[in-house]
Amino acid sequence: MSSQKDTTTGRALRMASMGAGIAGSYVGYLLQRAFLGEAKGKIKLKSTHMRAARRMADEMQALRGPAMKLGQMLSLQTGVLPDEILAELATLQMEAPGMHPSLVRVQIKGSLGREPEEIFKQFTAEPFAAASLGQVHHAITREGHRVAVKIQYPGIRRAIENDFRLFRTFAMPAQASGHIPKSAIDEIEKQIIAETDYQREADNIDFFAERLAPLSFVKVPRVFREYSSDKVLTMSLMTGRHLEDFLAQRPSQKLRNQLGAHLFELFYFQLLKIEALHADPHWGNYLFNDDAGISLVDFGCVKYLSSETVTYLRSVFLYPGASDSADFRRLLETYYERAGEKLLPAARRALLGFVDNFYRKVYPPKPEKNQLFDFGDATILRDFLRESKNLVRTMGVLTEFIFIGRTEMGLYQTLHRLRARVPTSQIVRKYL
Amino acid sequence: MGTKEKAAPKRVTRRGVTAKRPVGRRAQNKAAIRKRIVTAALSLFQTKGFDATTTKAIARKAGIAEGTVFNYFRTKEDIALHFFEQEVDQAIASVRDNPRLRKAPLEEKLFALVHSQLEFLAPYEKFIGAAFIHALKPASPLGIFSHRAQELRHRYVGFVQELLDESLPKNQYSALSFLAPEVFWIYYLGALLFWLHDSSPGKQHTLAFLDRSLAIGVSVLKQGKR
Numbered sequence: 001m002s003s004q005k006d007t008t009t010g011r012a013l014r015m016a017s018m019g020a021g022i023a024g025s026y027v028g029y030l031l032q033r034a035f036l037g038e039a040k041g042k043i044k045l046k047s048t049h050m051r052a053a054r055r056m057a058d059e060m061q062a063l064r065g066p067a068m069k070l071g072q073m074l075s076l077q078t079g080v081l082p083d084e085i086l087a088e089l090a091t092l093q094m095e096a097p098g099m100h101p102s103l104v105r106v107q108i109k110g111s112l113g114r115e116p117e118e119i120f121k122q123f124t125a126e127p128f129a130a131a132s133l134g135q136v137h138h139a140i141t142r143e144g145h146r147v148a149v150k151i152q153y154p155g156i157r158r159a160i161e162n163d164f165r166l167f168r169t170f171a172m173p174a175q176a177s178g179h180i181p182k183s184a185i186d187e188i189e190k191q192i193i194a195e196t197d198y199q200r201e202a203d204n205i206d207f208f209a210e211r212l213a214p215l216s217f218v219k220v221p222r223v224f225r226e227y228s229s230d231k232v233l234t235m236s237l238m239t240g241r242h243l244e245d246f247l248a249q250r251p252s253q254k255l256r257n258q259l260g261a262h263l264f265e266l267f268y269f270q271l272l273k274i275e276a277l278h279a280d281p282h283w284g285n286y287l288f289n290d291d292a293g294i295s296l297v298d299f300g301c302v303k304y305l306s307s308e309t310v311t312y313l314r315s316v317f318l319y320p321g322a323s324d325s326a327d328f329r330r331l332l333e334t335y336y337e338r339a340g341e342k343l344l345p346a347a348r349r350a351l352l353g354f355v356d357n358f359y360r361k362v363y364p365p366k367p368e369k370n371q372l373f374d375f376g377d378a379t380i381l382r383d384f385l386r387e388s389k390n391l392v393r394t395m396g397v398l399t400e401f402i403f404i405g406r407t408e409m410g411l412y413q414t415l416h417r418l419r420a421r422v423p424t425s426q427i428v429r430k431y432l
Numbered sequence: 433m434g435t436k437e438k439a440a441p442k443r444v445t446r447r448g449v450t451a452k453r454p455v456g457r458r459a460q461n462k463a464a465i466r467k468r469i470v471t472a473a474l475s476l477f478q479t480k481g482f483d484a485t486t487t488k489a490i491a492r493k494a495g496i497a498e499g500t501v502f503n504y505f506r507t508k509e510d511i512a513l514h515f516f517e518q519e520v521d522q523a524i525a526s527v528r529d530n531p532r533l534r535k536a537p538l539e540e541k542l543f544a545l546v547h548s549q550l551e552f553l554a555p556y557e558k559f560i561g562a563a564f565i566h567a568l569k570p571a572s573p574l575g576i577f578s579h580r581a582q583e584l585r586h587r588y589v590g591f592v593q594e595l596l597d598e599s600l601p602k603n604q605y606s607a608l609s610f611l612a613p614e615v616f617w618i619y620y621l622g623a624l625l626f627w628l629h630d631s632s633p634g635k636q637h638t639l640a641f642l643d644r645s646l647a648i649g650v651s652v653l654k655q656g657k658r
Contacts, residue, residue, distance in 0.1 A: 100540040102533070103643055106547055110634045125532075155632065155640030231634075 098135045099153060101125040107151050111229040116149075119227060123149070131298065133196060138237070145236060147224060148297075150198065152231040157196050164189045187402045191279075195300035198233040204299040205235065211274040212296075217262045219295040238295035240287025243417060251290075253421075258292035260375065260420020265427050266294060267411050271404070272431040275310050279303040279403040286414070303403040308338050314432055318365045318425055323355045339398050347394040354387040367425040375412065376419035384412055466504050468494045470518075473511040477559040482512070482566065509572070512563060513580050515556075520584055523548040524591045538599035538653075539646040542592070546620060546642055550627050550635075561628050588620075589613040600654070612653055619649070 099107070104125070108116045116123035120139040127135035134152040141147055153159075168185060194200060202223045209220040219238060227234035241249070251259075263286075270277050278285075279301045287295035312335040319328055332351060336343040343351075362373055362380060388405060415422065472493035476485040487508055491498040505511045526548040527533055533544055553560050566572050567581070592613040600609065623645075627638045 099643070100536065100543070102536070102540050102544045102547070103639065106639060110636075110639075153640070154634075154636040154643070158632070158637060159640065 098127055098130060099151070103154070104135075104137070104151055107154060108149075108232060111231045112227065120147075120149075131300075133192075133300070134231075139234070141224065141227065141234075145224070147227070147234050148221070148237050149227070150233040150235070152196065152198065154231075157193060160189070160192055160196070183399055183402070187399045191301055191303075191403065197230055198228065199230045201233055201300050202228055204302045207276070208274075208278065208296070208299060208302075211276070212266075212269070215262075215266060215269055217291075217293045218266055219293060221295075221297065235297075238287050238297050240289045240293070240295040243286065243288065243414060246288040247417065253419075255290070255292060256418045256420045257372075257422065259288060259294070260415050260418050260422045261427065262292055262294055263411060263414060263418075263420075264422045264424065265430075267407065268428050268431050271305070271313065272310060275305045275307065277303045277305065277404060277407050279407045301403070303407075305404075306400065308335070309400050317428055317432060318363060319355075320365050323352050323360070336398070339400065341398060344394065347391065350387070350391040350394045354391060358383045358387045363425045363428060365425070367423070370423060371425070372421040373424045374419075374421045375415035376421075378416065381412055381416055384409060462504075465494075465496065465500070466514075468496070469501055469504055470511055470515055473508060474515060474556050474559065477512070477562075478556050482508070482559060482562045513578075513584075516563075516581075517584055519549055519552045520588050522552055524588070527595070528591075534598075537650075538595060539643075539650040541595050541599070542616070542646050542650070543642055545592075545595075546623055546646075547639075549620070550624070550638070553624075557628065560624070564624065564628065585617055589617050592616045596653075609653060619645075 104127075105116060108114075108119070112119055116139070121142050121144065122140040124138040127137050129136040129148075131150050133156050134150055137149045137151065139147050139149045164185070202225065205221060205223050209222065212218045212220055219240075221235035221238055224234040224236075240246075267277075278296055278299060285296065285298040287297060289295065312331070315331050316328070319331075321328060329348070332348065333343050358380075361383070364371065388409075469490060473485065473490045476489055476493060480489070485508060487501050488498050490508065490511070491501045494501070505514065523545050527541055527545050530544070533541055536544075572578070590613075596609065596612055623638070623642060626641055627635060630638045630641075632638075
């Protein structure tokens with residue numbers, strides 16, 4: 001494998017072989033399932049996923065930028081990929097190959113008009129973090145502020161378009177088998193393209209800084225516009241540790257609970273109060289502090305929700321009646337109609353299944369006082385994945401929900417890793 | 433062929449050193465006039481086109497007598513060639529004189545070299561496009577077959593060889609690595625053409641092209657040496 005990488009048959013070829021590799025193994029699985037018994041089929045599925053996952057992580061790591069981003073996106077795309085693949089892809093999230101200092105210099109000069117040393121009092125040539133569409137460097141401004149400078153890899157937009165063209169072609173079998181729905185790929189491409197505009201990201205940061213102000217436990221960076229452009233984004237340096245490092249400190253159950261409740265509240269506050277979502281929930285974008293504070297760092301992927309969606313969410317969250325009641329059914333159908341879609345019976349069944357098998361467990365409609373939900377329980381992730389997979393298969397997912405679902409999955413994954421106990425329904429109720 | 437070309441860079445190195453020797457006022461004056469002529473000529477090449485520009489117009493623009501121009505350059509082609517020599521020399525110097533780059537991986541050095549050339553050419557893009565076509569005519573003094581252009585190419589190729597020598601282990605030579613500097617010259621012309629046709633803002637596609645193709649090229653080279 002590594003020798004193949006060294007010969008560098010080229011980006012396209014590698015992407016192609018990757019596509020063929022993954023698609024190939026799914027095709028193989030679909031064929032084998034037809035001939036194997038139920039139990040055997042399950043075992044086979046698991047090993048197919050593992051193999052595909054390894055392959056995907058390997059290949060995507062070797063590629064720069066967009067494919068990497070796509071990997072990350074898919075890794076949190078609920079129901080799109082099986083959990084074995086998700087687990088494997090999660091390892092991708094903090095690593096990306098980088099630009100050498102000469103290229104960084106050229107990008108900064110091309111974008112801000114001057115060399116990094118002329119702009120900043122101090123600029124560290126080596127990046128401290130990989131952003132998937134670029135990388136982040138430490139710097140100190142002339143006024144003495146410690147900042148993070150995010151620099152975009154050149155020509156990224158076209159590379160994304162090319163990658164998606166290839167990905168669509170080679171993911172055909174996976175699309176056909178329902179593993180990767182087309183609407184999901186479209187929505188992800190749109191979002192990744194939007195992320196290449198750092199000016200837009202700067203606007204997102206300002207928006208969130210203002211709207212999240214009521215949540216005292218959340219910190220949002222400050223943008224330094226005079227040091228920013230569409231390809232360079234300079235922000236104040238945030239404090240805190242990544243999840244892995246935070247957990248390595250062996251934080252107490254109390255701290256983990258607090259942090260869990262904060263993450264949870266942050267999610268529902270965004271969804272229901274500010275109607276926009278910091279929708280790139282991968283762990284690299286959250287920094288955790290010992291006072292249970294959360295620092296947000298990456299605002300490339302923000303999903304602004306329509307007010308219809310938010311109204312709908314309010315009406316169905318913690319719905320007190322029976323999930324098979326005519327009233328609840330009408331709520332679902334009306335929303336789908338407004339979105340210009342018809343709620344097909346299979347999709348409705350899948351939605352109701354989701355409510356009964358997942359949401360009512362995690363969010364009891366009538367919770368006892370201080371009732372906590374324990375996210376340490378691994379079955380919750382599996383339940384969520386299973387139910388969303390069912391829903392995706394029925395083509396019952398509205399594109400609006402792709403990013404909500406993805407962020408929600410990210411939230412549960414993080415809460416699970418924290419093994420946090422959270423008063424779920426109580427927090428949601430606050431914002432209904 | 434290989435030995436002849438390898439001799440070239442050493443000569444160049446010495447020439448580079450002579451140029452840095454402290455110069456007298458007279459020489460300074462001469463250099464200033466030479467620079468004025470080149471600047472005037474380039475601005476005319478860029479706006480009026482290479483063919484339509486006369487030495488008379490260059491002299492007028494530079495504010496000197498036409499005869500004076502001939503003291504420095506025989507023809508406008510000479511001026512253009514002088515400019516390309518400057519392009520190559522300053523690019524070589526920018527890599528050679530950067531202590532950080534000396535320790536950088538080969539692909540970064542080559543990137544810095546090519547980028548420094550393109551940056552030098554950038555203000556005269558229109559002219560470069562025209563010169564590129566000119567250079568392909570076998571009889572043109574600007575052409576890649578002219579004596580001075582050959583010499584310039586040797587200097588460039590010699591420097592690339594130098595970079596390869598310091599970056600790759602000596603004892604593992606293959607056919608590929610002997611050819612590499614010559615191939616790099618052709619690669620550079622290709623990159624120049626790519627750059628000329630790159631309409632992306634800030635020539636972002638050229639940067640991506642350089643970065644990716646050099647990474648691939650260097651890894652192929654390393655593989656060939658195994």
